[in-house]
Structures are given as C-alpha cells and as structure tokens.
Amino acid sequence: MEQQDHSAMEHQQVFKKLSVNGEPHSVGFSVHHSLLEVLREQMQLTGTKHGCELGECGTCTVLIDGQPVLSCLELAVECEGREITTVEGMMIGNDLHPLQEAFADLGAAQCGYCTPGILMTAKALLEENPAPTRDEVVSALAGNLCRCTGYHKILEGIDWAAAKMRGDEDFRPPREAIYGDPLPGEEPSDA
Amino acid sequence: MPKEIQIKVGFGDQFRDLTVRIQDDDVKPWQPGDRLNLIGQSTPRVDAVAKVTGTANYSYDQKPKGMIYGKILRSPHGNADIVSIDIDKAKKLPGVRAILTAPEIFEDESARYAGAEVAAVAADTEMQAEAALRAIEVEYDIKPHCVTVEDARKEGAPQVGRGEQVNVARISPRQRRGRRGSNSDMDERLARQEAAVGKVIQDSDVVVEGEFSTQVQTHAPLETHGSVCSWEDGRLICWASSQATFGFRNELTSNWGGVRAKSCQILSEYVGGGFGSKFSAGREGVLGALLAKEAGVPVHLMLDRSGEQLSAGNRPDSLQQMKMGVNKDGVIQGTRIRSWGTPGTGTGGAGAHNDGIYNIGEVDKIEYGVRTNTGGAKAHRAPGWPQGAFALEQMMDMAADEIGMDRVEFRKKNDEHPIRKVEYDIAKDRIKWNRSLTRNGGAEICQGLGIASNLWFSAGGGGASALVRITKDGQVEVRNGAQDIGTGTRTVMGMVVAEELGLEMNQVATRIGNTDDPQGPASGGSTTIGTVTPAARLAAFHAKKELMEIVADRKGWDASELDLKDQEVWRIGEGSTGMTFESACALMDDDAIEVLKGRPRRNYEGFSDTNAGVQAAHVEVNQATGAVKVLKVVAVADAGKILNPLTSESQVRGGVIQGVSFALFERRIMDRQKGRMLNDDFENYKMLGSMDCPEIDVVLLDVYNGKSNTQVMGLGEPPIVATAAAVANAVSDALGVRMYDLPITPKKVLEAIAKRDAAKEVPAQKKGERL
Incomplete structure (x- = not known):
C-alpha cells in the first residue's frame, strides 16, 4: 500500500508561479518536491548544491524574501508568492556581486x-x-x-x-606572503 | 642522454651549488634571482568565477538527455550473508528500468557491515527508485558481529570475515609466503629484535611509555561519491566525482566489477572534495555504469549522505603502545611500538606512522590489522600519519619533560632535517613559545602551547603528459586529463605555461578532468602538482622553441637568442625586439603548434627528498566544562618552490582545520549491540565549523629543491600530519596531564582532570605511569 501511495504522489503534479531571481516562472512539479529539487531539476538552476538533504550542511542555502533558507527542507509548493534568490541571481548586470x-x-x-x-x-x-x-x-x-x-x-x-x-575602497584583506619576502606593497629594504 | 647542468638549491641563507643530470630535453629549474612574472605571485583560481557564479558543473549537476536515477539498497545488519534476493515485486513497480543485485555483480554473497551494498535500482524518478528498494525482499543469514577493535581482539570473538580469515593479522613486518625465509624465521627475527631493542630501552637513562588511541574519521567531502553514466554506441561516458580520472577509467574497462567498457571517457572538471576517498570507482561506480547499460538510458547515481558516511571511506582508528628509552643528553636510544587499527572488514591499510619524522633510535615495531564489521577505510589525507604523529609527539613531550629539556630543543636534538631545523625557530617565534601562560591547570580557564612536526615525500614522478597548443591567432591552451579536486592544480598548470611563454594568466586556457586528454596522475600522495607542472612547463618550453624557430627563420634571426617575455619576443640579454606574441604566432604556416611532452620519469638530485613542516598550537581549556578552544595554530610549511602562495596557503589552512576537527570533534560512533554506525549524517557527526575555527598563521618557505623543472612539492597532506598532535600537546600543557585519546572531548578532559587531581593525593604513584 505504501508504495502505491508514493507513486500516486509522483503523479500529483502542481503548477505554481515561482519568482526566482526577480523573474516569474510557471513551473510544474510533483507536490512533494523540495525547493532544491525544483530549482535544480525543473529550472536547471544547478548552482544550488546537494550536500545532505537533511538540513545539516548548508550547501543548498538560498534566499527566500531575503532570508537564508535550506532549500532541501522547503517544499516548493509553499514558495509561491515569495521572492527566491539563488547564486545564479547574484550578479549585478554583467558584474560580479x-x-x-x-x-x-x-x-x-x-x-x-x-x-x-x-x-x-x-x-x-x-x-x-x-x-x-x-x-x-x-x-x-x-x-x-x-x-x-x-x-x-x-x-x-x-x-x-x-x-x-559600504564604499570603503581602502580596505585590504591580509594577503599570502612567502616567508622572508616583503609583503605586497612593501618596499624591499635597502639593507 | 641526460645532460649535466649547474643549479643552486636551498632556501633562506642556505644555498649551495649542485651539478645535476637532467633529461636531455628538459628545461633548467628556475633559479634564485630569475625574473618571474607569475610564479610566486598569489594568483586567483582560473575556475574561481565559475565557482562563485554557480556555473561550475559537478557530477551531481549533470543531466544528459533521458537521464534517470539510481539508488542503492544497503544491508541493515552488522554481519550477514545474503541468502536470497527477490526482485519480482520491485521490477513491476512504475518507472523501474533496471535492478542489479550485489552478489551477482561482485560475486560476493556476504554483507559484512551495516551499509554493505545489496542491490541497486534505476527508475524514472528518485522516489520510484526508493519505492523499488523497499519492495526488494532480501533474506539474510545474520551472524554475530564485532564493530570495535576491542571486541574483535577478544578471545573467542565472533569471526568478522569468512573462511580462514582471522580477526587480527600482523601487517608489518609482513609475513613472507613461499619466498626465502619462512614465517618461523620471521618470528625468530622479531623475537631477537624485541630482546635487543628492549635492552637498549632498559639501558637508557629514562624510559617513558604510553598507550594512545585515535578514532575513525570519515572523509565527508561535501559532494558525495558517485557518477552519471551514459552509454553511447558501446562507449561509456561517465561524469564521475573522482580524484583519479584515469584510475576510474581503467577500472571501468577492466574485468573488476564486470563493466568491461571497450571505450570509456571519464569527465571530472569539478569535484566537490575527495581527501583520498575518491581514487576508485567503487561499487557505486560499477553499479551506476551497469544500471545505465541495462536501462539503456543515462543513470545518475550519487550516494546520499548516509551512504557516504557508511561506505565511502574513512581514516582507520588506532591503538598505539609506545615505549621509548632516552638518555639525559636528549638523544633517543630506542623505541618499542605495538599498534592495532581497523580498516573495516579487511586487514591492510590501518597502520600508524609513529616511527617517522624523528630519529627514534633502535626500533622494534609490529603492527596489526584488525577486521571489524564496519565500512572500509580508504586513503585519508596523509594515511596513517596524523594518528601516528599524535602518539609520537605525545611521547616526545613526555620524554622531554622527564629529562627536563625544553620540548623544542629535545625535538631538534633528534631531528636532522635541514629545513625543519629552521622551521622550529619560526614556529617558536610566531607562537611566542616562551610566553607566560596559566598552565598546568593553574586556573579554571588555563592555556597551553604544543608543537609537532610533519614530513612528506611529494616531489612527484613520471606518469603525466601535457599538451600545449599555440594557434596562429595567438590562442594558447594546455591540456592534461587529471582532475582538480580543489587543490589548485588547474590554476598552477596554467601559471607554469603562462610563465614559460611570457604571457598573462588570462591568455592561457586550461583543460582538465577529461580522460581523452593526455595522461595525468591521481590526486594522491600530494604528488599531483609535482607530476603535472613539470610536464606542462616542458611542453610549453618546446612549443616556445618551435615558435622561436619560425620567427628566426622568417626574420633571419638566431633562434637560440630568442625568448618570450612580457607578451613580446625578446633577444636574450638585450630586451624586446618589439615583436608581439600575436605577431610571432601569425608567422606560422600551419594553424597551430602542438607539443605533447611527458614528465621526466625520475626526480633529480636536489636539496631535500622530503618536505618538512612544524606546527604550533595555542589552546584554552575550561576546566569547569572540559571545553577546549584552539586559539591559534602556526603552520610552517615547506612545499619546495611555492608556485602560487594563494592556493598553497589554502591547502595548509584546509589541512589544519581538518586536523583540529580530528583532534577535538570528529568520530564515527558504532552501536556495539546493533552493529551499525549511529552518526551517518552531519548532525551527529560533528565537524569543525566556522565558530570552532582558530586563527591560522601560515608560513610558507620557498625552497629551491631542484627535484624537477618546477621544483614544487605537493601540500595536500603534509599540513594535516602535525595538527592534532600539536593541539593535544597544547591541551596536555594547559592541564598538566597527558591526553591519550582522540578526539579530546569535554568528557575526556574532565576525566583527565579528575585523574590528575586524584593522583596528586597519592604521592606514591609512579612517575610516567599512565593515569
């Protein structure tokens, strides 16, 4: 019986309007599918990765209405009307974020x-x-x-x-150095 | 015919001239003072933009047309034989396209650990595949199990294996079979060795001893094992999460597992980590390929996290009994070592390298492999070394303390490595070794410092070729079929070619992870970079030579006087001729110059055959809660010539965090009653996260070691060797009591404190005895 229930669920397709990376999409998917599965399999947005599917590793994190959410634990049917952002939507025009x-x-x-x-x-x-x-x-x-x-x-x-x-252009993160070499930007000493 | 050249080898203020014989067509290693444009400069990864924009496609992300999903059924029993498998019901379920059973494919009826593969299904959807797995009926003959070394070593313990297999076998020194010297000769030799070394230890001024244990650590790459397989006209195309593309291919074309593909292409452009666990196609690779064959459509078979934790590999545990004799002058006289470890249901591959790094006098060492009903070990980032270093380095501190010598000075006294001798002082300086801290449990929150060393052997070797192509319109590409699992091999291969051709990074395209390209090594033994880059440089050098001959011919110049620098043709010693690289390329008659060169088989004589490192840790321990926080790790590393400080430093940091994680958190927990792993997930298998991360001060030495034309040594494994040992020494320093067992959990810290405090009340307790 259990198996028949599952395969019935497989055929229970729903069509939803999902707003992903600022664009509306009409997507059909099985009702039980997670947002992770729908993004990757129905929408070919494979930038969001599978890590554990148990909400333990953070690999599948996307933003829903600006908040980080584990997409493996989120049912896609519940995402209608909410703004979803994935790594594919991160660039600002042609520039990297x-x-x-x-x-x-x-x-x-x-x-x-x-x-x-x-x-x-x-x-x-x-x-x-x-x-x-x-x-x-x-x-x-x-x-x-x-x-x-x-x-x-x-x-x-x-x-x-x-x-x-923030517009702070002077900030510089620490960079790698080879031991004994002057740090980048430092003048070698005359000695 | 080899040719002789003069080179300088060394580092810092220790350079010397050396005459080396190099392969006749090889190019001279870079020399101190050479004007290099890219080599030695921090260079972002060539695939970084793909990785940060989500366009990097891993095996998990592949979706060839018509692809369906594969899943594996695993045994729930600690130890069983499969009596029968009934797939009739499963076959009839909707969407099911292929079912295979493990006994049939692998000709093995046993399921010797909970997690062992029993059957595999391919179906149109993942849910249909899972439903089919549930519908498979398996009859097991359930046998008693042992899932810990302790249980498997007991008198009368249940048999883990089958047939004549015993639970405990000596793995080193190996038994000799049918060759000169019988086993009884070997037993006699070992008895003589035991007596002789025992006497040396006994005659020493001071004797220290201890029994140390380490846990099983899983590799836990974020991308699980598996592949997407597609058969096209009898040719198998396999997008594999692999750290050995060519090894993977060879397995799928061999008789093993019965795939026997006549032709096979492995594609692994992006791999989500491996750490030693992804050398083999594994049973999941074989099942994926065969399911795709039977189903007649591509199959996606990637393990789930539980399957990954149960069956995809781990670092074996260890139990190490150490006894060391030391004289008061600080020289170690002799060491007796007995160790046990479990690599799962086999016996090989569970050794602990506790006799390396230092000169530890006369050695009497015997190692045993112990079968348990657990998932099999695989090479794990410096196999055997972190666990061995943990035991050895605790012993080093115990011995130094016993003779009243500074712990670093004691190490120096028993260490001849020319590079490490310098590294000790750097590490001491950066960790502020002589600072005053509240040590020895002197306050509720106390602190301590610890030091440990590492050693590795990673100059690379033969087994790689690179193809460099320069086209008439000035495009350059370099190809090698090996993979980049995050180490930076791809970037550095491009840097070496760009440097040789006087170009910028963005002018060289790099192609990797495709077995239709020239042969490349596995990402193993930290030898990848030392194997691939000399081939790439050599190919680029000869491509440049061909181009210079074309230029010389057209212009009436002397080719031997020409070189490429700053994207222009230079006359050596004079400067630019004004001819750009593009206009030089335009002089070609043909469309392109293509040069394929193999790496010279041998490494040359050089400064050092091994790379060296020293790490120092600074920890804080809360004696009320038992919590340990690693505040800082100083990691001094030698990787030969540093080609790219960015990727080098990244490797060191990665090794250090895995080492800290091994020291404090990670451990496979087995249920001894039910015989299965309890934490086959990330919730209960605790790995180091951002909040546990110490400050890491990476110090990269630049060593002209002369071993190959790029002089580089790999850096994947060396940095993990010393970390847990240094952390454990620091915790012992903070508490004033030795830590014998990893991981150092709050419970073990509190127990050690209790024993320390109890011992203080019994002054008669023998010094040096294990608490």
Whole structure:
C-alpha cells in the first residue's frame, strides 16, 4: 500500500508561479518536491548544491524574501508568492556581486561545492548588517560547512565585500606572503 | 642522454651549488634571482568565477538527455550473508528500468557491515527508485558481529570475515609466503629484535611509555561519491566525482566489477572534495555504469549522505603502545611500538606512522590489522600519519619533560632535517613559545602551547603528459586529463605555461578532468602538482622553441637568442625586439603548434627528498566544562618552490582545520549491540565549523629543491600530519596531564582532570605511569 501511495504522489503534479531571481516562472512539479529539487531539476538552476538533504550542511542555502533558507527542507509548493534568490541571481548586470568578486580574488572557493550556499548566507548577512564584526560573520556562517578552505578566506572575503559595499575602497584583506619576502606593497629594504 | 647542468638549491641563507643530470630535453629549474612574472605571485583560481557564479558543473549537476536515477539498497545488519534476493515485486513497480543485485555483480554473497551494498535500482524518478528498494525482499543469514577493535581482539570473538580469515593479522613486518625465509624465521627475527631493542630501552637513562588511541574519521567531502553514466554506441561516458580520472577509467574497462567498457571517457572538471576517498570507482561506480547499460538510458547515481558516511571511506582508528628509552643528553636510544587499527572488514591499510619524522633510535615495531564489521577505510589525507604523529609527539613531550629539556630543543636534538631545523625557530617565534601562560591547570580557564612536526615525500614522478597548443591567432591552451579536486592544480598548470611563454594568466586556457586528454596522475600522495607542472612547463618550453624557430627563420634571426617575455619576443640579454606574441604566432604556416611532452620519469638530485613542516598550537581549556578552544595554530610549511602562495596557503589552512576537527570533534560512533554506525549524517557527526575555527598563521618557505623543472612539492597532506598532535600537546600543557585519546572531548578532559587531581593525593604513584 505504501508504495502505491508514493507513486500516486509522483503523479500529483502542481503548477505554481515561482519568482526566482526577480523573474516569474510557471513551473510544474510533483507536490512533494523540495525547493532544491525544483530549482535544480525543473529550472536547471544547478548552482544550488546537494550536500545532505537533511538540513545539516548548508550547501543548498538560498534566499527566500531575503532570508537564508535550506532549500532541501522547503517544499516548493509553499514558495509561491515569495521572492527566491539563488547564486545564479547574484550578479549585478554583467558584474560580479562584491561578494563573488572577493571570494574569487581571495581564493575563498576551493573545491567550490559549499560556495553558493555560503555566498547566499553572506549576502543576507550584509544586507541586514553592512558592517558586521568578525563574531557576527562567524555566527552567521555557523550552519554552512566547508571541508576545504579553513574558513579564513571566506571570512576575509565577506569583510572585503562589506567594505566595498559600504564604499570603503581602502580596505585590504591580509594577503599570502612567502616567508622572508616583503609583503605586497612593501618596499624591499635597502639593507 | 641526460645532460649535466649547474643549479643552486636551498632556501633562506642556505644555498649551495649542485651539478645535476637532467633529461636531455628538459628545461633548467628556475633559479634564485630569475625574473618571474607569475610564479610566486598569489594568483586567483582560473575556475574561481565559475565557482562563485554557480556555473561550475559537478557530477551531481549533470543531466544528459533521458537521464534517470539510481539508488542503492544497503544491508541493515552488522554481519550477514545474503541468502536470497527477490526482485519480482520491485521490477513491476512504475518507472523501474533496471535492478542489479550485489552478489551477482561482485560475486560476493556476504554483507559484512551495516551499509554493505545489496542491490541497486534505476527508475524514472528518485522516489520510484526508493519505492523499488523497499519492495526488494532480501533474506539474510545474520551472524554475530564485532564493530570495535576491542571486541574483535577478544578471545573467542565472533569471526568478522569468512573462511580462514582471522580477526587480527600482523601487517608489518609482513609475513613472507613461499619466498626465502619462512614465517618461523620471521618470528625468530622479531623475537631477537624485541630482546635487543628492549635492552637498549632498559639501558637508557629514562624510559617513558604510553598507550594512545585515535578514532575513525570519515572523509565527508561535501559532494558525495558517485557518477552519471551514459552509454553511447558501446562507449561509456561517465561524469564521475573522482580524484583519479584515469584510475576510474581503467577500472571501468577492466574485468573488476564486470563493466568491461571497450571505450570509456571519464569527465571530472569539478569535484566537490575527495581527501583520498575518491581514487576508485567503487561499487557505486560499477553499479551506476551497469544500471545505465541495462536501462539503456543515462543513470545518475550519487550516494546520499548516509551512504557516504557508511561506505565511502574513512581514516582507520588506532591503538598505539609506545615505549621509548632516552638518555639525559636528549638523544633517543630506542623505541618499542605495538599498534592495532581497523580498516573495516579487511586487514591492510590501518597502520600508524609513529616511527617517522624523528630519529627514534633502535626500533622494534609490529603492527596489526584488525577486521571489524564496519565500512572500509580508504586513503585519508596523509594515511596513517596524523594518528601516528599524535602518539609520537605525545611521547616526545613526555620524554622531554622527564629529562627536563625544553620540548623544542629535545625535538631538534633528534631531528636532522635541514629545513625543519629552521622551521622550529619560526614556529617558536610566531607562537611566542616562551610566553607566560596559566598552565598546568593553574586556573579554571588555563592555556597551553604544543608543537609537532610533519614530513612528506611529494616531489612527484613520471606518469603525466601535457599538451600545449599555440594557434596562429595567438590562442594558447594546455591540456592534461587529471582532475582538480580543489587543490589548485588547474590554476598552477596554467601559471607554469603562462610563465614559460611570457604571457598573462588570462591568455592561457586550461583543460582538465577529461580522460581523452593526455595522461595525468591521481590526486594522491600530494604528488599531483609535482607530476603535472613539470610536464606542462616542458611542453610549453618546446612549443616556445618551435615558435622561436619560425620567427628566426622568417626574420633571419638566431633562434637560440630568442625568448618570450612580457607578451613580446625578446633577444636574450638585450630586451624586446618589439615583436608581439600575436605577431610571432601569425608567422606560422600551419594553424597551430602542438607539443605533447611527458614528465621526466625520475626526480633529480636536489636539496631535500622530503618536505618538512612544524606546527604550533595555542589552546584554552575550561576546566569547569572540559571545553577546549584552539586559539591559534602556526603552520610552517615547506612545499619546495611555492608556485602560487594563494592556493598553497589554502591547502595548509584546509589541512589544519581538518586536523583540529580530528583532534577535538570528529568520530564515527558504532552501536556495539546493533552493529551499525549511529552518526551517518552531519548532525551527529560533528565537524569543525566556522565558530570552532582558530586563527591560522601560515608560513610558507620557498625552497629551491631542484627535484624537477618546477621544483614544487605537493601540500595536500603534509599540513594535516602535525595538527592534532600539536593541539593535544597544547591541551596536555594547559592541564598538566597527558591526553591519550582522540578526539579530546569535554568528557575526556574532565576525566583527565579528575585523574590528575586524584593522583596528586597519592604521592606514591609512579612517575610516567599512565593515569
């Protein structure tokens, strides 16, 4: 019996108007599908990644009405009338969003799999709090796992993007150096 | 014919001249003082924009036309044999296109751990596939299980394996079979060794000993294992989440698992992490390929998180008994080591490298592999090293304390590595080794410092070729079929070619992760960069030579005097000829110059065969709660010549956080009654997150090691070796009591404190004895 119920559900298609990245879309999908599945499979927006499908890793984070949400736990049918933003909607015209630019320049994306989710969380943070402290950034990211980078470049990327968005062009994040070499921008000493 | 050249090798103020024999067509390694445009400069990843815009397509994201979904049925029992599998009901369910059973495919009726593959289904939707899995009826012959080393080692423990397989087997030194020397000779030799080293230890001024244990750590890459497979006219195309594209291909064309594809292309342009677990196609890779074949349409078979945690690999645990004899002058005389570890249902691959790095005198070491009914181990970022370093480095501190010598000075006394000797002082300086802190449990919140070393061997080797193409209209590309799992290989391969051709980064296209391109290595042993980049540089060098010959021929110049720099043709020693790179390319008669070059098979004599590192940790421990916070880690790393500080530093940071996570949080928890893993998810398998992240001070040394034309050594594994050991030493320093067991959870800290305080009240307690 259970199996028949499931396959019946599979055929229970619904058509909904979803507003994704500022554009309205009419999308048909099975009623039980998560927002993650609908974005990826019906709308080909594969920038939002699968990590655990249990709401534990943050990889699938998108914004709904500006708030970070785990799209694997959100039913797509409940998203009608709400504004959904994914990593594909982050660029500003043809330019990278300051967060994208900072992440790319600093190496905040290593394997890159957690990156879209982290960018979404960071975007929501900066929209609410243009000058977060390090503690505020760290706690905003507490639900996004990264296995590669060591987090620092992500934190610095957020600091840098926040500075750019505030119009502070002088802010410079710390950069890598080879031991014994002068830091970039430092003149070698004459000695 | 090799040719002899003079090079400088070394670092800092330690350079020397060396005559090396290099392959006759190879190019001289970069020398100190060479004017380099890109090499040594922090260079963003060439695929960074794709990654931050969501256009980077991973295996999970592939969707070839007509694709359906595959799922795997796993055994729920700790130890069982599969008696029968009835797929009749499942076959009739809607959407089901193919069903395979594991005993048939892998010719193995056993399901020796909870999580073992039993069957696989492909159906039109994921839900239909899941419904079909539930409809498969399996009859199991359930057997008793052992899921811990302790249980499996007990007298009369249930048999984990089958047939003659014993639970505990000596894995090192290996038993000899049928070759010179019988097993009884070996037993005699080991008995002699035990007696001799035992005497050396006994005759030393001081003896320290301890029993150390470490936990099972899963790899937990954010993209799970699996692939999307499609058969096109008998050719298998497989988008695989793989860290060894060519190895994956070879498995799918071999007899193993019975895929036997006549032709196979693996595509892995983007891979969401691997850390050693993605070398093999694995059972899921085989099942995906065969489901696609049977269904006649492409199949998407990526593991779910539970399957990943249960079956896709882990770092084996360890139990290490160490005994060390040391003289008062600080020289280690001898060390006795017995260790056990479980790699799952097998016995191999669970060793702990607790006898490396330092000179530890005469060594008597025996290692045992212990079968348990658990998911199999796989190579995990420096296999065997973090657990071995943990035990060894605790012993180093215990010995130093016992003879009253500074812990760093004691290490220096037993360490001859020329690079590490310098690194100790850098680490001491950056962590402020001699600062005053509230140590030894002197306050509710106390602090401590710890130090540990690492060693690696990653200059690379043969087994890679690169293709460099320069077109008549000035386009440049470099191809190698190996993958970039986040390490930065792709970017650095492009940098090396751009440097050699005097171009900017954006003028060189990089193509990777495709087995139709030239052969490349697995991302393993930290050897990828040292294997790929010399091939890329060599191909670029010869492509440049061909281009210069064309220019020389047309202009009546001498080709041997020409070079490319700053996007122009230069006359060596004089400066630019004014001819741009594009106008040089336009002189070609053909459409393109294409050069394919293999990496020289051998590494050259150089400054050091191993790369060295030292890490120091500063921790804070709350004695009321048992919570440990790592405040700072100083990671001093040598990776030969640093080609890209950005990706190098990133690798070090990544290693350090995985090391801190290993020291404090991660552990597989097995239910001994039911025989299955309890935390096969991210909720209960705690990994380090942003809030647990310490400050990490990365110090990159630039070592001209002369081993290849790019002189680089890999940096994936070395940085994880020392971290947990340094953190544990720092916790012991803060508490004034030794930590013997990872991960250092609040419970273990509180227990150690209780034992320390109890011991204080019993002054007769023997010094050095394990609390």
